[in-house]
Amino acid sequence: MNKFEHKQQFIQEMKRRNYSQNTIENYASCIDVFFNNSTKPHPKNINENDIKQFLYQFQTPNTQRNYHSAIKKYYEIVLGQKNKFKYIPYARKEKKLPIILSVVEIQQMFDACDNLKHRTILALLYSGAFRVSELINLKWCHIDRKRMVINIIGAKGNKDRQVGLNEQLLIVLEEYWRKDKPHVYVLNGQNGGQYSERSVGEVVKGLAAKAGLKKRVYTHLIRHCSATHLLEQGTDISIIQKLLGHSSAKTTAIYTHISHNLISKVSPLGNVKIS
Numbered sequence: 001m002n003k004f005e006h007k008q009q010f011i012q013e014m015k016r017r018n019y020s021q022n023t024i025e026n027y028a029s030c031i032d033v034f035f036n037n038s039t040k041p042h043p044k045n046i047n048e049n050d051i052k053q054f055l056y057q058f059q060t061p062n063t064q065r066n067y068h069s070a071i072k073k074y075y076e077i078v079l080g081q082k083n084k085f086k087y088i089p090y091a092r093k094e095k096k097l098p099i100i101l102s103v104v105e106i107q108q109m110f111d112a113c114d115n116l117k118h119r120t121i122l123a124l125l126y127s128g129a130f131r132v133s134e135l136i137n138l139k140w141c142h143i144d145r146k147r148m149v150i151n152i153i154g155a156k157g158n159k160d161r162q163v164g165l166n167e168q169l170l171i172v173l174e175e176y177w178r179k180d181k182p183h184v185y186v187l188n189g190q191n192g193g194q195y196s197e198r199s200v201g202e203v204v205k206g207l208a209a210k211a212g213l214k215k216r217v218y219t220h221l222i223r224h225c226s227a228t229h230l231l232e233q234g235t236d237i238s239i240i241q242k243l244l245g246h247s248s249a250k251t252t253a254i255y256t257h258i259s260h261n262l263i264s265k266v267s268p269l270g271n272v273k274i275s
Contacts, residue, residue: 003035003042003043006031006035006043006074006078007028007031007032007035009078010027010028010031010074010077010078011024011028013077013078014027014073014077017077026066026070027069027070027073027074030066030067030070030071031070031071031074033067034054034067034070034071037054038050038054043074043075043078043079044079051071054067054071055067055068055071099215099216100221100224100225100228101213101215101217101221101222101225103229103268103271103272105211105213105215106126106222106225106229106272107271107272107273108211108212108213109122109207109208109210109211109213109217110122110123110272110273110274111211112207112210112211112212113207113210116172116175116176116179116180117176117180117187118203118206118207119172119176119274119275120172120173120176120186120187121135121187121200121203121204122203122204122207122222122274123168123169123172123269123274124138124169124186125200125204125219125222125223125226126222126225126226126268126269126272127163127164127166127168127169127226127267127268127269128150128152128163128164128169128226128243128267129163129222129223129226129227129243129244130152130163130223131155131156131220131223132197132200132201132219132220133156133197134152134155134156135187135195135200136185136187136194136195136196136197136200137153137154137185137194138150138152138185138186138187139153139184139185139186140177140182140183140184140185140186142186143165143173143186144165145165145170148164148165148167148170149162149163149164149165150162150163150164150165152245155245156245159245159247161242161243161245163243164243164267166267166269166270168269168272168273168274168275169267169269169274171275172274172275173186175275187200197219200219201218201219204217204218204219204221204222205217205218223244225268226268227240227243227244229268229271230243230268233268233270233271
């Protein structure tokens with residue numbers, strides 16, 4: 001078979017396996033470019049180095065991954081060579097780092113806040129690097145004032161963890177409790193139920209707007225800010241890993257166990273006055 005016939009066989013095999021029309025057209029187009037780029041008469045003559053050279057001519061990882069997937073699938077289902085890509089790794093996805101707020105900008109959000117519940121929300125998000133789902137599930141029984149930690153139960157991956165209960169945060173929480181008298185959940189919604197993720201997001205955006213911030217501010221960004229500011233303070237990366245609830249740290253590849261005594265002293269609120 002020539003290259004054209006190989007391509008047609010590839011298309012037929014994808015149809016037989018119920019691939020979507022968009023995937024068939026995309027993969028067929030990739031194979032066209034791949035074949036036209038090769039000077040070798042038969043696909044079986046193309047080696048791993050040839051494929052690498054072809055893939056690495058593309059500048060963006062997403063484009064590389066697209067061609068990688070198409071060519072790999074071709075070799076698997078047409079030529080039966082599943083190991084052709086054993087030593088050809090996927091290009092890594094581009095990771096766009098969020099634009100972090102400075103400590104000054106976080107302070108401006110606290111200064112702009114004239115609502116005690118909203119102040120409590122921002123303080124918890126920033127001090128404990130909470131995910132929004134963790135925040136709305138937080139209950140008063142999870143707050144351990146004796147050990148000065150907050151227990152986050154059933155976090156991402158169904159894992160529990162602890163974050164520090166900063167003294168400033170404790171004062172705000174106690175003031176908020178005396179005023180609103182929430183029962184089960186720290187953030188009570190309508191009829192004593194949970195506060196919604198959407199409502200938390202609106203609070204954060206509203207505070208950023210009142211503070212006059214021009215950056216895009218969203219709930220999860222506060223978690224990024226918390227971790228970044230701790231790192232800038234000189235907090236060990238393994239402590240931050242534990243604080244965030246990550247099972248592993250790619251930057252360190254080290255799994256470190258940290259006691260609650262150390263965690264209880266960790267909070268970025270040392271730089272910010274929340275009340």
